[in-house]
Amino acid sequence: MIKQILGRLPKKQSKSADTREALSTSHSASSRGSEVAGHKPGSVKDASVLGHSSTSNSGFSLGNKFSLVDDAKVNEGFEMLPSFREVPSSERQNLFIRKLKMCCTVFDFTDPTKNTKEKDLKRQTLLELVDYVTSANGKFTETVMQEVIRMVSANLFRSPIAQPRENKVSHAYDLEEDEPLMDPAWPHLQIVYEFFLRFVASTETDTKLAKRHIDHPFLLKLLDLFDSEDPREREYLKTILHRIYGKFMVHRPFIRKSINNIFFHFVFETEKFNGVAELLEVLGSIINGFALPLKEEHKLFLVRVLIPLHRPKCLSMYHQQLSYCITQFVEKDSKLADTVIRGLLKCWPITNSSKEVMFLSELEEVLEATQLPEFQRCMVSLFQRVAYCLSSPHFQVAERALYLWNNDHIENLIRQNRKVILPIILPALERNSHDHWNQIVQNLTRNVRKIFADADPELLQECLHKFQENESKENEVKLKHEAIWRRLEEVANKAAGAKVPLPRQKVAAQTSSL
Numbered sequence: 001m002i003k004q005i006l007g008r009l010p011k012k013q014s015k016s017a018d019t020r021e022a023l024s025t026s027h028s029a030s031s032r033g034s035e036v037a038g039h040k041p042g043s044v045k046d047a048s049v050l051g052h053s054s055t056s057n058s059g060f061s062l063g064n065k066f067s068l069v070d071d072a073k074v075n076e077g078f079e080m081l082p083s084f085r086e087v088p089s090s091e092r093q094n095l096f097i098r099k100l101k102m103c104c105t106v107f108d109f110t111d112p113t114k115n116t117k118e119k120d121l122k123r124q125t126l127l128e129l130v131d132y133v134t135s136a137n138g139k140f141t142e143t144v145m146q147e148v149i150r151m152v153s154a155n156l157f158r159s160p161i162a163q164p165r166e167n168k169v170s171h172a173y174d175l176e177e178d179e180p181l182m183d184p185a186w187p188h189l190q191i192v193y194e195f196f197l198r199f200v201a202s203t204e205t206d207t208k209l210a211k212r213h214i215d216h217p218f219l220l221k222l223l224d225l226f227d228s229e230d231p232r233e234r235e236y237l238k239t240i241l242h243r244i245y246g247k248f249m250v251h252r253p254f255i256r257k258s259i260n261n262i263f264f265h266f267v268f269e270t271e272k273f274n275g276v277a278e279l280l281e282v283l284g285s286i287i288n289g290f291a292l293p294l295k296e297e298h299k300l301f302l303v304r305v306l307i308p309l310h311r312p313k314c315l316s317m318y319h320q321q322l323s324y325c326i327t328q329f330v331e332k333d334s335k336l337a338d339t340v341i342r343g344l345l346k347c348w349p350i351t352n353s354s355k356e357v358m359f360l361s362e363l364e365e366v367l368e369a370t371q372l373p374e375f376q377r378c379m380v381s382l383f384q385r386v387a388y389c390l391s392s393p394h395f396q397v398a399e400r401a402l403y404l405w406n407n408d409h410i411e412n413l414i415r416q417n418r419k420v421i422l423p424i425i426l427p428a429l430e431r432n433s434h435d436h437w438n439q440i441v442q443n444l445t446r447n448v449r450k451i452f453a454d455a456d457p458e459l460l461q462e463c464l465h466k467f468q469e470n471e472s473k474e475n476e477v478k479l480k481h482e483a484i485w486r487r488l489e490e491v492a493n494k495a496a497g498a499k500v501p502l503p504r505q506k507v508a509a510q511t512s513s514l
Contacts, residue, residue, distance in 0.1 A: 079102075080121060081095065081098055081099055081102065081125070082095070083128060084096075084128065084131075084132055092132070093138075093141070093144065096129070096132055096144065097143065097144060097147050099125050099128065099129055100129065100144075100147040100148060100150070100151045101147065101151070102122070102125060103122055103125055103126055103129065103151050103155070103192075104150060104151050104154040104155075105118075105122065106154060106155060106158070107119050107122070107185075107188075109183075109184040109185040109187075109188075110184060112184075119187075119188070122188065123187060123188060123191065126188065126191040126192060126195060127191060129195050130191060130194055130195045130198060133195060133198045133199050133202060134198055134202075136202060136204045137204070138204060139204050139206055140199075140202075140204055140205055140206065140209075140210075141209075142209050142212070145205075145209055145210055145212075145213050146213055148196075148199055148213075149213040149214065149218065151192075152192060152195075152196045153218070153221070155188065155189065155192045156189070156192060156193070156196075156221075156222075156225060157221045157225075158185075180229050180230060180231055181229035181230060182230055182232075183228070183230045183233065186230065186232060186233070189233065190232070190236070193233070193236035193237075193240065194236075196240060197236065197239060197240050197243065200214075200240060200243045200244055200247060201243050201247075205247075207247055207248060210248070211248055211250055211251065214244065214248065214251075216251075216254055219244070219251060219254065219255060219258065220258060222237065222240070222241065222244075223241070223255075223258050223259065223262060223279075225237055225275075226262075226273070226274070226275025226278060226279060227273055227274050227275055228274060228275070229274055234274065234275050234278045235278070237275070237278065238278040238279075238281055238282055241255070241282050242282050242285060245282070245286065256286070256301070259279055259282075259283065260301065260304075260305050262279065263276070263279075263305050263309060264305070266309075266312070267308045267309060267311060267312060268308075271312045271313065271314065276309075276317065276318040276321075277317060277318035277320075277321050280309075280318055280321035280322055280324075280325055281321045283325055284321060284324045284325050284328060287325055287328040287329065287332075288328055290332060292332060292333070293333070294329075294332060294333050294336075298329075299336070302326075302329050302336065302339070302340070303339065303343065306322065306325055306326055306329075307326075307340070307343035307344070307346075307347065308347070309322055310322070310343075310344065310347040310359070311347050313352075315355055315358060316354065316355075316358065319358050319362070323361070323362040323365060326340055326362065326365075326366065327362075327365045327366060327369060330366055330369040330370065331369045334369060334370065334371045334374060335374060337366060337367075337369065337370040337371070337374040337375070337378075338374045338377045338378050340366055341363070341366060341367075341370075341378045341382055342378055342381070344359060344362065344363060344366070345378075345381055345382065345385055347359075348385060353392070353394040353396065353397050356389060356392070356394075356397045356400075357396050357397060357400050360389065360397070360400040360401055360403075360404070361400065363404075364403075364404055364407055364410065367404070367407070367409070367410045367413070368407060368409050368410065370413070372413065372416065375413050375417070376417060379413075379417055379420060379421060380420065380424070383421050383424045383425055384424055386401055386404070386425060387424055387425040387427070387428040388428075389401035390402065390425060390428035390429065390432060390445075391428045391431060391432065393437070395436075395437075395438035395440065395441050398432065398436065398438070398441045399438075399440060399441055399444060402441065402444040402445060402447075402448055403444075405447070405448050405451060411451070415455050418452065418455060418456055418459060419456075419459060422452055422456075422459060422460065422463050423463050423466070426460075426463045426464065426467055427467055427470075429445050429448060429449050430464070430467060432445040433445045433446055433449060
């Protein structure tokens with residue numbers, strides 16, 4: 001009787017069969033996730049790599065497909081879940097939450113042989129989550145958002161994989177020479193970043209609910225991640241921060257203030273932060289959207305944050321983005337040109353020729369957006385510095401300064417104010433045309449001199465005459481100084497020959513008569 005009852009019960013499917021079926025569906029979801037990741041959402045540059053790395057970096061392929069057969073339950077609390085296609089629509093949200101909780105488990109990637117099956121399983125699950133968020137049809141609930149932020153925080157807000165370099169100023173750490181440190185956990189981190197990016201950009205994410213979980217502490221931790229040495233991670237962070245800034249208007253003042261604090265710490269304390277270029281790139285688009293007239297807060301940001309960023313030694317790592325931000329301010333409000341130029345002159349490098357070339361390039365961009373009234377306010381101090389650059393023995397500095405005359409707008413400004421500018425720079429032009437060691441600099445100097453000769457030959461002759469007079473006076477003073485030193489040497493030699501100390505009154509009388 002008992003045998004007949006047991007015979008009527010449905011037979012339980014074998015464990016290996018369950019595993020093969022789940023593995024097959026999981027692998028198909030992984031393929032779908034790879035296709036989804038291959039699509040570029042917004043302006044993500046690294047998203048196209050996601051589909052490729054899902055097959056090349058994960059170590060999971062058809063060849064080792066059956067290696068998970070005996071590990072359907074890989075460890076306690078970490079088991080293979082069904083794919084979204086295998087459950088009804090009403091259960092998919094619960095399954096989504098279960099997969100999010102499962103992906104909160106973080107593995108050690110420093111040892112590639114450790115937990116390989118679990119890592120593959122988690123990676124497949126992450127790809128399924130990306131696919132689910134991309135194709136979501138209903139609004140995400142607050143519970144879902146809470147689990148999303150919990151999973152993202154568990155994976156991204158991690159301890160650094162290497163100790164940060166200290167004493168950056170004294171050791172002059174050069175990011176161009178040192179190889180960037182690539183995070184070994186990137187095969188998982190990339191998918192987490194892609195998932196979070198698509199979650200933020202999704203139309204199904206309610207801003208009013210999400211702002212409770214994407215709060216100030218979360219944003220501060222996200223900004224701290226910009227110090228990552230992995231450029232791939234900083235690229236994702238840049239895009240995510242830009243999306244958060246655009247979607248969560250309530251957080252905009254806090255984000256700007258937090259970025260300011262990072263820059264203050266970088267400029268005045270450590271001179272060490274890897275993500276300055278990426279943060280400036282985000283700020284460039286933010287500045288581009290500023291409404292006119294500019295608020296006083298934004299002008300203070302220009303003076304107190306952007307201009308001091310020219311001081312650190314590693315300026316070359318972010319100068320392009322910084323120059324763009326500065327130029328955006330001048331293009332929006334031309335009255336700021338005088339402030340910007342005077343700020344550049346205060347930060348002007350004295351002994352670093354490569355930085356001088358960068359400053360001259362930025363100066364040209366600023367002058368191109370400068371109008372005549374602002375140019376006249378700062379032209380004297382500006383061209384005193386330009387004259388110093390023209391006289392530089394470093395040919396690249398002198399050459400870059402002479403290239404300013406190739407810009408039509410700048411040349412027009414100089415022509416209109418040639419009576420003030422030419423007397424300042426003519427001595428440097430004359431010395432360059434005769435004495436500079438570089439032939440290209442000599443030729444460019446003669447071209448600039450010809451521009452002034454064609455524009456106002458009388459002024460050029462007048463300035464040349466004054467220059468020659470000053471040169472003769474300087475030669476006379478030089479000869480007098482040499483004569484004084486010769487007499488002092490004779491007096492000293494006589495005193496030494498006589499071996500008698502010369503009375504102080506007599507020395508004073510002889511030197512005064514000279």
